[in-house]
Amino acid sequence: MAFIARRLAFYVAAVWAAVTINFVIPRVMPGNAVTSALSRFQNLTPQVVKALEIEFGFHPKGSLLTQYLQYWNSVLHFNLGVSTSQYPTHVSTIIGETLPWTLALVGVATVLSFAIGTLLGVYAAWRRGGWLDRALPGLTLLQATPYFFLALLLIYLFAIKLGWLPFGQGYSLGLSPGFNWAFISSAITHSILPALTIIATSVGGWMLQMRNVMLTTISEDYILVAQAKGLSGRRVMFTYGARNAVLPNIAGFALSLGYVVAGALVMEIVFSYPGVGFTLYNAVTSNDYPLMQGIFLVISLAVLSASLLADIVYAIADPRARTRSAF
Amino acid sequence: MPESSAPRFIRGLRRILVGYRRLPIKAKVGIAILSVYILVAIIGPWLAPYDPNATTTQAVPEGPTLHHLFGTSATGGDVLSQILIGTRATVILGLATGVIATTLSVLVGTAAGYLGGYADEALSLLANIFLVMPVLPLLVVILGYLPHTGEVPTAIVLSALGWAWGARVMRAQTMSLRNRDFVLAAREVGERPWRIIVFELMPNQIGLIAASFVGTVFYAILTSVALAFLGITNFSDWNYGDILYWAQSGSAVNLGAWWWYVFPGVTVAVLGMSLVLINFGLDELSNPRLRSSRATRKLGRRSWRPADPTPVVRNYVEGML
Numbered sequence: 196m197a198f199i200a201r202r203l204a205f206y207v208a209a210v211w212a213a214v215t216i217n218f219v220i221p222r223v224m225p226g227n228a229v230t231s232a233l234s235r236f237q238n239l240t241p242q243v244v245k246a247l248e249i250e251f252g253f254h255p256k257g258s259l260l261t262q263y264l265q266y267w268n269s270v271l272h273f274n275l276g277v278s279t280s281q282y283p284t285h286v287s288t289i290i291g292e293t294l295p296w297t298l299a300l301v302g303v304a305t306v307l308s309f310a311i312g313t314l315l316g317v318y319a320a321w322r323r324g325g326w327l328d329r330a331l332p333g334l335t336l337l338q339a340t341p342y343f344f345l346a347l348l349l350i351y352l353f354a355i356k357l358g359w360l361p362f363g364q365g366y367s368l369g370l371s372p373g374f375n376w377a378f379i380s381s382a383i384t385h386s387i388l389p390a391l392t393i394i395a396t397s398v399g400g401w402m403l404q405m406r407n408v409m410l411t412t413i414s415e416d417y418i419l420v421a422q423a424k425g426l427s428g429r430r431v432m433f434t435y436g437a438r439n440a441v442l443p444n445i446a447g448f449a450l451s452l453g454y455v456v457a458g459a460l461v462m463e464i465v466f467s468y469p470g471v472g473f474t475l476y477n478a479v480t481s482n483d484y485p486l487m488q489g490i491f492l493v494i495s496l497a498v499l500s501a502s503l504l505a506d507i508v509y510a511i512a513d514p515r516a517r518t519r520s521a522f
Numbered sequence: 523m524p525e526s527s528a529p530r531f532i533r534g535l536r537r538i539l540v541g542y543r544r545l546p547i548k549a550k551v552g553i554a555i556l557s558v559y560i561l562v563a564i565i566g567p568w569l570a571p572y573d574p575n576a577t578t579t580q581a582v583p584e585g586p587t588l589h590h591l592f593g594t595s596a597t598g599g600d601v602l603s604q605i606l607i608g609t610r611a612t613v614i615l616g617l618a619t620g621v622i623a624t625t626l627s628v629l630v631g632t633a634a635g636y637l638g639g640y641a642d643e644a645l646s647l648l649a650n651i652f653l654v655m656p657v658l659p660l661l662v663v664i665l666g667y668l669p670h671t672g673e674v675p676t677a678i679v680l681s682a683l684g685w686a687w688g689a690r691v692m693r694a695q696t697m698s699l700r701n702r703d704f705v706l707a708a709r710e711v712g713e714r715p716w717r718i719i720v721f722e723l724m725p726n727q728i729g730l731i732a733a734s735f736v737g738t739v740f741y742a743i744l745t746s747v748a749l750a751f752l753g754i755t756n757f758s759d760w761n762y763g764d765i766l767y768w769a770q771s772g773s774a775v776n777l778g779a780w781w782w783y784v785f786p787g788v789t790v791a792v793l794g795m796s797l798v799l800i801n802f803g804l805d806e807l808s809n810p811r812l813r814s815s816r817a818t819r820k821l822g823r824r825s826w827r828p829a830d831p832t833p834v835v836r837n838y839v840e841g842m843l
Contacts, residue, residue: 209651216655220664332548332802339794341744343751344766344787351775449654456656461748465770475659476752479666491663494656502654 202506206499213495217488218266222259275489280481286489289474294493297470300386301459304393305452312398313444316405317437320413331406334399346392346465353388360388364467389466393459400451405444412440442513449505452498549803555796562606563613570603574760583772583779593781596772601765601782605789608760612743612793615673615680615761619742622681624688624735631692632719632727636700646693652686658745665754672756676749680742688734695730699723733804740797747790762790 269275275286319328337345354362366381412418413436421431456472463472471490478486542550562569572590578598586593592601634645661679668675699705700723708722724731749755750763753771757764765786769775774782 205647205650208647209654212651213655216660220667332799336795336798339740339744339798340791341747341751341787341794343748343770344783344791347770347775347783347787351778351780355775355778452654452656456659460658460662461752464752472659475662479662479754482666484667487663487666491656491659494659498654498656 199507199510202503206503209499210496213492213499214267214270217492217495218263221484221488270492275492276485278478278483278486280478280483280486286486289486290471290489290493293469293471293474294497296468297459297463297472298497300389300468300470301393301456304390305397307390308394308397309401309444309448311394312401313405313437313441315398316402316444317409317432317440319402319406320409320440321432321436323410328406331399331403334402336399338396338399340396342392342396342461343465345396346389346462349388349392350465361385362388362466364469386468389462389468392462401444401447404447405440408443409436409440412436438512442509445505445509445512449502449509452501452505456494456498546803546806548799548806552796552799552801552803555792556800559609559613559793559796563610566606566609570600570606572600572603574599574604574607576600583774583777583782585779586781592785593779595765595768595782596774596777596779601785604760604765605762605786608762608765608786609789611673611759611761612747612763612790615677615746616739616743618677619680619684619746620735620739622677623685623738623742624731626681626685627688627734627738628692628724628727628731630685631689632696632723634689635693635696636715636719636723638697638700642693645689649686649689649693652683653690655683657683658748661745661749662752662754665749672758676746676755677742680745684738684741684745688738691730691734692727695727696723699726729804729807733801736797736801736804740794740801743790743797744794762786766790 273287275290278284278286278289281289315327319325319331322328350362353360361381361384364385366378366385418431418435421435422428426435459470460472460475462468463470464476467473471494475487475490475494477483478490542553545553576599578594583596584590584594584598590600590602592605594600595604630645630649634642634649660683661676664679665675705718705722708718713722746761747763747766750761751766751770753767755761755764755767766783769779769783769786772779772782774780
């Protein structure tokens with residue numbers, strides 16, 4: 196249990212850091228956030244300006260410490276303030292509307308990419324020097340391609356040239372979100388291209404790491420013993436080889452989530468997908484600081500919880516992790 | 523002696539060449555491509571045939587012709603010139619971030635691994651927190667607040683957020699070196715910790731430092747291009763992301779003006795590939811098991827069973843970036 200306790204301590208520290216960063220950034224940054232945020236409202240009387248500024252929380256009262264405690268209090272109550280660009284909608288309402296889109300798309304695409312990459316890595320190592328193994332450098336080089344560039348190419352090819360798939364937005368115009376087939380099928384076809392982009396750029400990394408660890412694992416003696424016992428190749432490959440070799444990949448999964456979210460951010464902007472990334476981008480371009488902060492906080496917390504989940508899976512998969520302290 | 527300086531210089535050059543020849547083929551190709559980019563970064567502005575900001579009266583982007591090899595943007599800017607001039611900013615930003623972030627990761631990682639105890643716990647915790655922070659959203663938020671975005675703030679923020687992975691790898695390596703005889707001997711002689719770290723440990727981690735540096739440059743270039751593509755950049759001087767930003771905002775995809783985003787996009791991708799190739803090469807250098815020789819390829823075709831005893835080096839280095 197030392198492992199779990201240590202990781203829990205880490206998550207407490209990480210959550211504290213995320214909230215604190217969010218508190219500190221607007222207070223140390225130069226530039227007048229108030230005027231740029233209020234510039235969208237025309238012809239305001241000074242009293243109205245004052246009232247709006249108080250509502251947006253631009254003039255916090257009290258010492259820095261009380262402000263900090265107040266900020267924690269409002270974070271714990273999911274009170275993230277009012278959006279300046281979509282006044283008077285609450286930031287938490289906007290996030291509640293956009294987060295499911297991102298979670299569904301990025302979550303499914305990431306899990307798919309991880310599963311496909313790991314499986315391909317197992318096969319590439321098992322058939323060392325085979326065609327899959329030789330194709331690996333090509334696949335990893337796909338990683339060197341910027342997300343958005345690949346997205347633009349896919350849009351051009353599948354949406355404009357061939358006209359097979361729609362792009363932009365999360366569903367066709369004229370439909371309203373709900374549990375009906377027209378909406379769900381539209382949402383699915385709209386998510387194919389974004390998901391494909393995420394998978395194409397990330398699958399190579401999982402595959403390479405799995406293949407490299409698997410190569411080391413399958414030269415262990417117990418693999419030889421398993422084969423000598425006459426177990427089927429499939430059983431040796433998965434139960435004896437892959438089960439042990441997958442551990443670094445799971446650990447890597449927990450760590451890479453931050454990067455996954457980053458890639459998804461760019462993807463959402465290219466596809467105008469109605470998720471948190473696109474909303475964050477709109478918040479930045481319209482100087483909507485409360486929304487920016489709220490989204491960043493939610494993204495960090497989402498990454499941390501996913502990472503915690505991966506840690507728990509790791510502890511289940513690797514008995515050693517439960518007793519030994521892991522970095 | 524005045525004569526000895528020239529031969530020594532040539533000897534040094536020859537040593538570099540011999541070292542280069544011994545590198546795996548992947549690293550050679552990567553270094554060759556990267557050298558071209560660095561060369562263009564230096565002389566690009568003189569090679570550019572047109573003023574990248576030039577505008578003509580045309581309203582549509584023009585496809586590749588003999589006059590404009592890579593075509594033009596919607597306002598008539600020459601894409602080739604924009605790429606040649608933009609190389610400098612992108613390459614400098616990548617290298618600068620690589621130097622700053624790698625220095626940080628070497629210092630933190632080696633210190634944590636060597637000192638151990640509470641210092642290690644604290645530094646590891648810090649590195650782990652930075653590792654799980656979603657970098658791009660944080661960058662977008664920070665650079666969104668800054669009144670002037672440009673290369674310097676971007677490089678600083680990228681380095682501040684990009685050192686943690688390297689530090690983790692360095693720490694693991696340091697811990698395996700910490701109790702080797704030469705380090706114990708140095709400690710016995712009474713060397714101070716910083717001297718042991720800088721003069722005893724670091725020279726033994728050159729390969730790892732190089733890999734970490736290349737990985738950081740890769741991250742910095744791709745992230746900065748993505749940021750510029752999102753419009754979070756200053757448009758006073760060109761870089762790769764700016765070209766793609768204008769292509770996107772000029773709806774190049776819908777117009778079918780593929781040259782406007784394909785050429786700069788491929789330019790970034792090839793630069794990224796060269797860095798990935800260098801890291802593959804470095805990986806193979808430190809882990810012979812990963813080398814794919816002609817012999818293993820032959821074996822692969824004859825459905826070779828991997829459990830066959832093969833004479834390989836047993837220490838696997840976990841260092842894939």
